[in-house]
Every structure is written in C-alpha cells, then in structure tokens.
Amino acid sequence: MKHRLAIIGYGGMAGWHHSNIKEKIPAIEVVGALDVREEAEAKARENGLHVYKDLDELLLDKTVDLVTIATPNDVHKKLAIQCLKAGKNVVCEKPVTLNAKELEEIIAVAEQTGRLFSIHQNRRWDRDFLIVKKAIEEGLIGTPYFVESRVQGSRGAMHGWRGHKQNGGGMLLDWGVHLIDQALQLFPEKVVSVNAHLFSLYSDEVDDNIKLLLRFESGASMLLEMATNCLILQPRWHVSGTEGTLVIEDWSCKGKIVKLKPDGEMTWEDDIVYTEAGPTRTMAPRPKHTTEEVPLPEVKADWTEYYQNIVDVLDHGAELIVKPKQALRVMKVIDALFASQEAGVGLRVDI
Amino acid sequence: MKHRLAIIGYGGMAGWHHSNIKEKIPAIEVVGALDVREEAEAKARENGLHVYKDLDELLLDKTVDLVTIATPNDVHKKLAIQCLKAGKNVVCEKPVTLNAKELEEIIAVAEQTGRLFSIHQNRRWDRDFLIVKKAIEEGLIGTPYFVESRVQGSRGAMHGWRGHKQNGGGMLLDWGVHLIDQALQLFPEKVVSVNAHLFSLYSDEVDDNIKLLLRFESGASMLLEMATNCLILQPRWHVSGTEGTLVIEDWSCKGKIVKLKPDGEMTWEDDIVYTEAGPTRTMAPRPKHTTEEVPLPEVKADWTEYYQNIVDVLDHGAELIVKPKQALRVMKVIDALFASQEAGVGLRVDI
Numbered sequence: 157m158k159h160r161l162a163i164i165g166y167g168g169m170a171g172w173h174h175s176n177i178k179e180k181i182p183a184i185e186v187v188g189a190l191d192v193r194e195e196a197e198a199k200a201r202e203n204g205l206h207v208y209k210d211l212d213e214l215l216l217d218k219t220v221d222l223v224t225i226a227t228p229n230d231v232h233k234k235l236a237i238q239c240l241k242a243g244k245n246v247v248c249e250k251p252v253t254l255n256a257k258e259l260e261e262i263i264a265v266a267e268q269t270g271r272l273f274s275i276h277q278n279r280r281w282d283r284d285f286l287i288v289k290k291a292i293e294e295g296l297i298g299t300p301y302f303v304e305s306r307v308q309g310s311r312g313a314m315h316g317w318r319g320h321k322q323n324g325g326g327m328l329l330d331w332g333v334h335l336i337d338q339a340l341q342l343f344p345e346k347v348v349s350v351n352a353h354l355f356s357l358y359s360d361e362v363d364d365n366i367k368l369l370l371r372f373e374s375g376a377s378m379l380l381e382m383a384t385n386c387l388i389l390q391p392r393w394h395v396s397g398t399e400g401t402l403v404i405e406d407w408s409c410k411g412k413i414v415k416l417k418p419d420g421e422m423t424w425e426d427d428i429v430y431t432e433a434g435p436t437r438t439m440a441p442r443p444k445h446t447t448e449e450v451p452l453p454e455v456k457a458d459w460t461e462y463y464q465n466i467v468d469v470l471d472h473g474a475e476l477i478v479k480p481k482q483a484l485r486v487m488k489v490i491d492a493l494f495a496s497q498e499a500g501v502g503l504r505v506d507i
Numbered sequence: 508m509k510h511r512l513a514i515i516g517y518g519g520m521a522g523w524h525h526s527n528i529k530e531k532i533p534a535i536e537v538v539g540a541l542d543v544r545e546e547a548e549a550k551a552r553e554n555g556l557h558v559y560k561d562l563d564e565l566l567l568d569k570t571v572d573l574v575t576i577a578t579p580n581d582v583h584k585k586l587a588i589q590c591l592k593a594g595k596n597v598v599c600e601k602p603v604t605l606n607a608k609e610l611e612e613i614i615a616v617a618e619q620t621g622r623l624f625s626i627h628q629n630r631r632w633d634r635d636f637l638i639v640k641k642a643i644e645e646g647l648i649g650t651p652y653f654v655e656s657r658v659q660g661s662r663g664a665m666h667g668w669r670g671h672k673q674n675g676g677g678m679l680l681d682w683g684v685h686l687i688d689q690a691l692q693l694f695p696e697k698v699v700s701v702n703a704h705l706f707s708l709y710s711d712e713v714d715d716n717i718k719l720l721l722r723f724e725s726g727a728s729m730l731l732e733m734a735t736n737c738l739i740l741q742p743r744w745h746v747s748g749t750e751g752t753l754v755i756e757d758w759s760c761k762g763k764i765v766k767l768k769p770d771g772e773m774t775w776e777d778d779i780v781y782t783e784a785g786p787t788r789t790m791a792p793r794p795k796h797t798t799e800e801v802p803l804p805e806v807k808a809d810w811t812e813y814y815q816n817i818v819d820v821l822d823h824g825a826e827l828i829v830k831p832k833q834a835l836r837v838m839k840v841i842d843a844l845f846a847s848q849e850a851g852v853g854l855r856v857d858i
Contacts, residue, residue, distance in 0.1 A: 172785070278785075301706055302718060309790035310798075318789075330789070349852040351702045351720060353728045355652055357749060365747070367653060367728065369702060369720060371851065377704045377718065379730070384789060387752040387765035387798055390745060396716070398708060401738035414738035434523070434629075434810070438669075438681070438735055439660035447661075447738055459785070500722065501700040502853020 159245075159470060162188035162208070162220045164235055165227030166196040169249055173224050173276075174203060180460035183467040184222065190214050211235070215242035222466070224276070225249060228317045229324025233258040236273065240265045245272035247466060251333040252480075254324045256487040263480045272469055274476055275483045276462065279334040280341060283457035284392050284404045287411075289342060290453045291395070291402050296413055298399025303342065303378045305335050305393055308386035313358040326362030328354060328490060331382040337486050339370055339378050346373040347485075351502035352493035357385055368493055369502070404452065413450045510596075510821060513539040513559070513571045515586055516578030517547040520600055524575050524627075525554060531811035534818040535573065541565050562586075566593035573817070575627070576600060579668045580675025584609040587624065591616045596623035598817060602684040603831075605675045607838040614831045623820055625827055626834045627813065630685040631692060634808035635743050635755045638762075640693060641804045642746070642753050647764055649750025654693065654729045656686050656744055659737035664709040677713030679705060679841060682733040688837050690721055690729050697724040698836075702853035703844035708736055719844055720853070755803065764801045 161177065163170045166189040177184050189200035190208040197207045208214040214223070215238060223239045224247045225232055233253050239246045240262070252275040253259045266273035279285060292300050317323040318330050340347070349371040354363035368380040381390075391411070395402040400415030461477075468474035488507045496503045512528065514521045517540040528535050540551035541559040548558045559565040565574070566589060574590045576583055576599045584604050590597045591613070603626040604610040617624035630636060643651050668674040669681050691698070700722040705714035719731040732741075742762070746753040751766030812828075819825035839858045847854045 168788075301708070301716070302704070307790060309787075310793040311789060311791060315788040351853045353653070353720075353722060355726070357652070365652070367720075367730070369704075369718075369853075371704060375706070379718070383747065385749070385752075386747060387767070387793075388745070388754045388763070390741070394739070394741060396734065396737060398736070401736075403739045412739070416738070436660075437519075437666045438662060439658060440662060442661040442738075496853075499855070501855040502702045502720075502847075504850075504852040 159184045159222045159467065160187045160220045161185065161222040161224060162190065162214050162217070163224045163226060164190045164211075164214070165225060166191040166200045167226065170224070170226040171199070173226060176460050177463055180458075181463045181467065183471070184463060188214065188217065188220060211238065215239065215244070221245055222247070229254060229329060230322060233262060236262045237265045240269045240271050240273060243269065243271065245466075245470060247274050247276055249276050250337075251324065251329045251487070251490070252483045253487060254329070256484055256491050259480070259484050259487050263484065266480065272466065272476070273480055274466060274478050275480070277334065277337045277478045277483070278459045278462050279338060280478065281457055281459045281461055283409050283455060284407065285338050286455040286457050287404060287409060287452050288393050288395060288402065290455055291413065292342060292397075294453060296400065296450065296453065297395060297397030297402050297415060300342070300395055300397045301376045302396040303339075303376070303393070304381070304395070305338065305378060306381040306383075306390050307331050307335065307392070308381070308383040308389050310383075310385060310387050312384055314362060314364055314384070319359055319362060321361040327364050327366045327382045327384070328352070328368075328493060332366060332368065332380070332490065332493070333486060335380045335382065336368070336370070336489050337482070339380065340482065340485055340489070343372045343374070343376055343378070347371070347489055347505055347507040348373050349502055349504050350489060350492045350496050352496040354493075354497040363497075370489070402452070409452065411452050413452060414447055415450060417446055417448050510535045510573045510818065511538045511571045512536065512573040512575060513541065513565055513568070514575045514577060515541045515562075515565070516576060517542040517551045518577065521575070521577040522550070524577060527811050528814055531809075532814045532818065534822070535814060539565065539568070539571060562589065566590065566595070572596055573598070580605060580680060581673060584613055587613045588616045591620045591622050591624060594620065594622065596817075596821060598625050598627055600627050601688075602675065602680040602838070602841070603834045604838060605680070607835055607842050610831070610835050610838050614835065617831065623817065623827070624831055625817060625829045626831070628685065628688045628829045628834070629810045629813050630689060631829065632808055632810045632812055634760050634806060635758065636689050637806040637808050638755060638760060638803050639744050639746060639753065641806055642764065643693060643748075645804060647751065647801065647804065648746060648748030648753050648766060651693075651746055651748045652727045653747040654690075654727070654744070655732070655746070656689065656729060657732040657734075657741050658682055658686065658743070659732070659734040659740050661734075661736060661738050663735055665713060665715050665735070670710055670713060672712040677710075678715050678717045678733045678735070679703070679719075679844060683717060683719065683731070683841065683844070684837060686731045686733065687719070687721070687840050688833070690731065691833065691836055691840070694723045694725070694727055694729070698722070698840055698856055698858040699724050700853055700855050701840060701843045701847050703847040705844075705848045714848075721840065753803070760803065762803050764803060765798055766801060768797055768799050
C-alpha cells in the first residue's frame with residue numbers, strides 16, 4: 157500500500173520534497189498541502205494537490221499517514237507534536253527545532269505515540285560529504301586530525317524569514333545544522349569543546365557569517381565556516397590526515413588526495429632551503445618523490461535515499477538513518493555554540 | 508662611528524643576520540661570534556669573525572656595543588640579562604623567551620641599565636604581511652572581520668633543537684610567535700579570547716601542527732595555522748572584509764582582491780538557483796557585474812629595515828619599531844594559548 161503524504165509549508169523546500177518523491181519514491185504519494193499563503197496554496201493546486209483549509213482538516217484526514225513539515229523553523233515543534241498526536245508519521249525540515257529542549261519535547265511525544273519521527277538532514281547524501289566520509293573510512297589519508305568544511309556564498313543577507321530571529325533564522329540554524337550534522341557523522345565520538353564566532357554583517361537580528369570550531373574526544377577538531385560575504389572562495393573541504401591531505405574544491409567535487417608514499421622516506425640532507433620567505437627547513441618544499449596524488453573515491457549520492465529509508469522503516473522495520481537522538485546531539489552542539497558566542501569564548505562541553 | 512656587533516649562537520639564523528647586515532647595514536660591523544659547537548666556531552672563523560673563547564671574554568670586550576642572541580630559546584633570558592648588565596645593547600631572536608614572566612625579567616634589567624633591547628621579529632617586513640596591512644589600512648576590503656593566516660609545510664618533524672621541549676622547541680614558539688606578532692600588528696586592539704589546538708603528530712615532546720583562534724575586542728577574529736604535514740597547500744592569507752576579500756597564495760605574493768562594486772547593487776530577482784548542491788538562494792553565485800577584481804597594493808619589503816631601525820635608535824634616538832612591550836603581549840598570548848591547549852577549551856583573556 158502506498159503511503160500518502162501531506163506537506164505543511166508549501167514553499168521553496170516543499171517543492172523539492174514533492175518533486176523528488178514523485179520522481180524517485182513510488183511507495184509515497186504526495187496528496188495534500190497546507191500553507192497560510194495564498195500563492196503557496198495556488199502552487200500546490202497547480203501541482204495537483206488537495207489544499208487543506210486548516211490544520212484540523214489535515215490531522216483528521218485518515219488517508220494521510222505521513223506528514224512533511226517545511227515551515228519556518230519556529231513552528232516546527234508545535235506542528236510536529238500535533239501531527240504525532242494525530243497518529244501521523246512525521247518528517248521535519250532542519251533545523252528540527254530552535255534548541256535541544258524543544259526537540260526533547262517532540263521526542264517524548266514520538267515515543268508516547270510510537271510514530272516515526274525523523275529530520276530531513278538530506279546533506280548526509282551530498283556527494284562531497286560522502287567522498288570525505290569514504291576516504292576517511294578507507295584510511296586513504298591516515299587518521300584525520302583537522303577537517304575544514306566550508307560553505308561560502310557572497311549574496312549578503314539571509315533571505316526572507318531566514319533573516320528573522322523570531323522565525324529561527326540565521327546561518328547557524330540554517331546551514332550550520334547541516335555542517336554540524338555531517339561533522340558528527342565523520343566523528344561519532346563526543347564533542348568536548350566548542351567555539352563560535354558568529355558575525356552579523358547584514359542583519360540586526362541574526363548571524364549571517366559564522367566560524368565554528370568543534371573539538372572531539374579523540375583530539376581531532378573541525379573548523380566549520382558558512383559565509384554570505386566571501387568573494388574569493390576556499391575549498392568546500394580541506395582534510396588533514398596523518399598520511400595525506402584531501403581537498404574537494406566545490407559542489408562539482410573536483411578535488412584530489414595527496415598522500416605520503418610508503419617508500420618515500422625523506423631525509424634532512426637538503427638542510428636549509430632559501431625560499432622567498434627567507435631561510436627555512438620546516439617550511440621548505442617536500443621532495444616530489446615522497447608523495448603521490450590519488451583520485452577521490454567514487455561514491456553513489458542520491459538525496460532520495462532519505463525518503464526510501466522512511467519507507468523501509470515503515471514497511472519493513474528497517475533502521476531509521478536520521479535518528480531524533482542524532483538531531484538532539486546536533487541541537488545540543490548548536491545550543492553550546494550560541495552560548496559560546498554569548499560568552500565570547502570557547503566552552504567545554506560533553507555532548 | 509660604526510657599531511660593533513657580536514653574535515651568540517652562530518647557527519642557521521646567525522648566518523642570516525651576518526650576511527644581511529654585511530650587505531645592507533654599513534653602520535654595523537659584525538666582528539665576533541660565540542658558540543659552543545666547534546663546527547659553528549669554524550664557520551665563524553671562515554667568515555672572518557673573532558671567535559670568543561667564552562661569554563666572559565665577549566662581555567668584557569669593550570669594543571662590542573651590540574649583541575645578537577641566536578641560540579636555542581631556553582637560554583635567551585640568561586644571555587640577554589648578562590649582556591645588558593655588561594652594558595651591551597641586545598637584539599634577541601624570537602621567541603624572545605619561553606613565557607611572559609621570563610621576558611618581564613629581561614625588560615626590568617633593560618630598564619635598569621638603560622640599554623636597548625629588541626626582538627628580531629623580522630616577519631613584520633615580510634612582503635605578504637605588508638600587503639595585507641596596507642590593503643586593510645587603505646580600506647580596500649572595508650572592515651576586516653575574519654583573517655586566516657597560514658604557514659604550511661609538509662616535512663614532518665621539527666628540526667634539531669626545535670623538536671625538544673627543554674630548548675623551547677615546538678611550532679607555537681617557532682612560527683607561532685611570528686604569526687601572532689603579525690596578528691597583533693594588524694589588530695592593535697585587545698585580544699579578548701584565545702583557543703589553541705596544538706597537535707603533536709611527530710613529536711612526543713612538542714607541538715608540530717597547530718591551529719590558533721584569536722578574538723579581538725572589536726569583534727574581528729583570526730585563524731592562525733602552522734602545519735608540517737600539509738600536502739595540499741591553502742593560501743598564505745585569506746582576509747574577509749565587509750567590502751571585499753583578499754587572497755595571497757604564497758610567499759611569491761601572487762594574489763588578488765575581489766570587492767563589491769559601489770554601483771553593483773544586487774537584487775534577489777533570481778530567487779532560488781539550482782546548483783549541484785541542490786536549490787539555494789543564499790549560496791547561489793553572485794552576479795559578476797556586482798564585483799570587481801583589483802590588484803594587491805604595491806609595498807616595499809626589506810628585512811634589513813629591522814637593523815636600520817636599531818642603528819637609528821642608537822644614533823638618532825628614533826623610535827624603536829619592535830618594542831619589548833609588544834613582545835610581552837605576544838608572549839602573554841602564547842602563555843594563554845598553551846593554557847587553552849592544556850584546558851582543551853577556549854579561554855577568555857584581556858591582553
């Protein structure tokens with residue numbers, strides 16, 4: 157039997173959910189939409205959906221067993237709890253809530269009702285992320301100890317409601333939640349300290365250019381950067397491992413790995429090298445014969461695996477990939493990062 | 508009258524001092540050297556210098572009024588104080604001492620004796636640094652708010668005594684002191700928090716790959732990185748300003764500035780753009796007509812200006828460029844960074 161899905165908040169991301177499901181997930185039929193804006197209702201009708209007149213009508217529609225919430229962030233909690241209590245399974249856009257406490261309330265209701273609750277952390281299926289994850293898992297660069305993950309734009313202000321604090325706007329909640337979720341996937345161990353520098357260059361309300369430093373229990377750390385004001389882009393990923401370095405330049409996943417050759421032992425025979433920076437041993441170029449370039453690993457990347465997993469959980473009791481408890485860790489890290497910004501200093505955590 | 512200079516510790520850097528002075532500073536004559544190693548003594552003799560049999564002979568040599576200390580870091584303090592007390596003017600290699608307290612002891616003696624004491628922070632005259640400083644001072648990128656300064660090598664371990672803790676080895680004291688000194692020149696305001704992640708990949712004793720985050724009172728912050736294990740290099744400088752971005756690729760100072768055009772107002776008319784990363788407004792490319800590329804500013808860069816200033820101070824009462832109090836701020840930042848590493852978390856400071 158097909159699952160019947162309704163979308164609450166039929167804006168930009170809802171169209172994305174709708175068309176991806178329609179194209180790739182035959183086990184789900186998108187049947188209805190709820191929105192407070194007339195133009196969104198018109199768009200939903202145009203796309204062949206039933207438009208609910210209010211939330212009650214949707215909650216009472218017994219033919220719908222699955223709801224995707226894609227509204228502004230500040231109403232996620234209320235809607236998720238109402239849908240779960242009405243017996244719906246719920247997929248919620250990210251950030252799932254504005255803080256960890258709100259998410260704990262949802263999780264409690266999901267456990268009471270026994271319904272599925274998951275968060276649309278679709279960027280776990282981004283090609284660039286999957287390449288980094290595979291390269292690390294296959295030991296291609298040894299043990300990773302410093303990972304830089306950057307998403308840089310240059311269009312200035314956050315768009316629409318994402319620029320408003322009361323809607324849960326700002327870069328940390330918008331893109332930060334993706335990059336932190338990816339970070340915790342790469343380093344599933346504990347986060348032991350966080351340091352946030354949140355700039356508000358274009359907004360009086362929300363952060364729009366942010367730098368985050370996460371330190372993990374093993375000693376590795378990550379720098380996460382999200383910019384709206386960067387006119388000369390840096391690589392999407394720069395990963396330092398004990399045996400090599402990995403770079404992915406951009407979303408198209410151009411990049412490479414350069415690693416130490418097992419038989420490429422280096423000697424200090426060259427002693428001091430005179431570079432344009434003056435005499436140096438430490439920073440002199442490494443002899444070419446001691447390293448080799450290898451291509452990035454091949455991966456399969458498909459965002460719709462997210463919804464396929466939802467179907468597999470509902471129909472076959474498969475393991476849920478994006479778990480509420482994982483999102484709770486992400487939200488706790490975000491809470492700590494806001495606290496770090498407030499304090500103007502790094503904070504010790506145990507997350 | 509020519510100043511007569513003796514060098515204590517005639518190793519790699521001493522040769523650099525010697526040849527630079529000989530070539531460019533006619534007001535100083537390098538006349539003698541003191542070292543504990545026979546091969547260094549031989550080298551000094553070869554270069555036409557008198558080789559002192561011990562420190563006392565040097566201190567009693569009334570013809571020498573200026574001493575450069577270029578020994579391992581752990582003996583800087585003792586030697587500096589002895590030289591000052593013997594009436595010598597003293598130039599000391601960086602890091603001036605192992606911590607702020609040691610430097611305060613030297614400063615007290617310098618004040619008692621009335622002799623000149625300065626630190627060879629020659630990288631204030633690096634071309635790349637001077638370009639960044641000038642670009643900021645001339646407002647070419649608006650107000651800088653995030654500056655990344657990186658020195659990346661790939662030869663692994665620190666060389667010789669720089670790999671030993673008791674000699675004051677390690678990357679933070681070796682290169683860190685330069686990059687922090689430059690940072691405090693770019694942002695002369697107070698440092699309000701520090702966060703260090705010091706990795707020891709190749710050494711059981713000292714840090715060899717380090718990431719430092721400094722936050723300044725104005726709200727700007729800097730990421731400083733020094734690596735010995737980076738096989739795909741990042742730019743030497745990446746500077747984010749409110750009106751533009753500056754990049755300097757490497758020591759040869761290839762680079763550029765991309766800035767917003769005053770008449771390049773951007774609209775959101777494009778709405779969502781479908782990139783390889785999925786639909787996005789915030790991260791969509793900025794229309795080309797709204798930005799322009801401008802060349803890096805021209806600068807004059809000459810390391811020997813350091814010694815010319817020493818001569819000008821001694822002969823004409825000029826203002827000392829590299830002041831002990833500035834080095835004291837740098838050492839306080841370094842003390843705090845070591846404390847941050849020890850604590851595993853960022854620390855609030857007032858430096």
